[in-house]
Amino acid sequence: MFLKKIHTFIFILATILVSSCSSDNEGSSSSQNSNGNPLVIQNAGNLEIPRIDDNAGKIISHYASGILNYTVDWHADKKHSRWVAFTFTPENSKQNWNRNNWNNTEWKGDPFQPDPALSAGERTELSDFRGSGYDRGHLCASADRLNSKDCNEQTFYLSNMSPQIGRFNQQDWVDLEGLVQNWGRSNTFRDTLYVVKGGTIRDDQILRYTKSGMPVPKYYFMALMCKKSGTYKAIGFWVEHKSYGGNPDVSSWAVSIDELEEKTGIDFFCNLPDRIENPIEKAFSLESWPGLN
Numbered sequence: 001m002f003l004k005k006i007h008t009f010i011f012i013l014a015t016i017l018v019s020s021c022s023s024d025n026e027g028s029s030s031s032q033n034s035n036g037n038p039l040v041i042q043n044a045g046n047l048e049i050p051r052i053d054d055n056a057g058k059i060i061s062h063y064a065s066g067i068l069n070y071t072v073d074w075h076a077d078k079k080h081s082r083w084v085a086f087t088f089t090p091e092n093s094k095q096n097w098n099r100n101n102w103n104n105t106e107w108k109g110d111p112f113q114p115d116p117a118l119s120a121g122e123r124t125e126l127s128d129f130r131g132s133g134y135d136r137g138h139l140c141a142s143a144d145r146l147n148s149k150d151c152n153e154q155t156f157y158l159s160n161m162s163p164q165i166g167r168f169n170q171q172d173w174v175d176l177e178g179l180v181q182n183w184g185r186s187n188t189f190r191d192t193l194y195v196v197k198g199g200t201i202r203d204d205q206i207l208r209y210t211k212s213g214m215p216v217p218k219y220y221f222m223a224l225m226c227k228k229s230g231t232y233k234a235i236g237f238w239v240e241h242k243s244y245g246g247n248p249d250v251s252s253w254a255v256s257i258d259e260l261e262e263k264t265g266i267d268f269f270c271n272l273p274d275r276i277e278n279p280i281e282k283a284f285s286l287e288s289w290p291g292l293n
Helices: 002-018 099-104 149-154 166-184 257-264 274-282
Strands: 058-064 067-075 080-088 135-138 161-164 192-199 206-209 215-217 219-228 231-240
Touching (some): 058 149, 080 166, 135 166, 161 215, 166 192, 166 219, 166 231, 219 257, 231 257
Antiparallel strands (some): 058 067, 067 080, 080 192, 192 219, 206 215, 219 231
């Protein structure tokens, strides 16, 4: 309880310090931002995109109807992504499609498919997952993208999949995903919710490899940043990849963004001005994220 009060106090102070009326593209000035991405590839300056460093793979942005759907850092040598990044906004959080609708299409069910942005030598195939003993676990969840058929279909690209323990995928991770979707669809909670998800692929953070050579992450993570009326807050989640038996204590997975960066080696929300990024990454408040406290 004492630790929670400390987190809350620091977070309130941080929120006061970072209140702002500036735009979502405010991380572009090098004088304000010591670690922002150079704008050498498409969308590199978006607030949801982590630092594109020497460890980056192939950065792919998927669009539907001319609107950015999500971005993935794909590592062909690992047969896995390092992260997937996207946002929830008033427009893309609408629910115009349902996963069950795929049963009435030519797919006759979920449209799992290789990523068309990757060549045959770069991508994973359906055969890589077949007989692996693991679920094809979404990173950008199907339920994260119900705004259109095309947006939902892109979540079934295999570059957006990670081999997950069935019970973890269906009973535990899904609980955290549900909270994120609630926050992302609440216009009173957010103007924009920025999301980065991933499974660990560093050599010392892999459980094992499947027979097709895909790494099974030892941990999964999420980094979230909420902007509302010019005020920012952030929280991270670090989750060991195992079965929790359903109904997990999701709040016990919460960490600061600074701690998540230490664990993953990924620099999240680097395109924010330092005066905003630094304080919100040091602190988090469970009470500020409904459903956690």
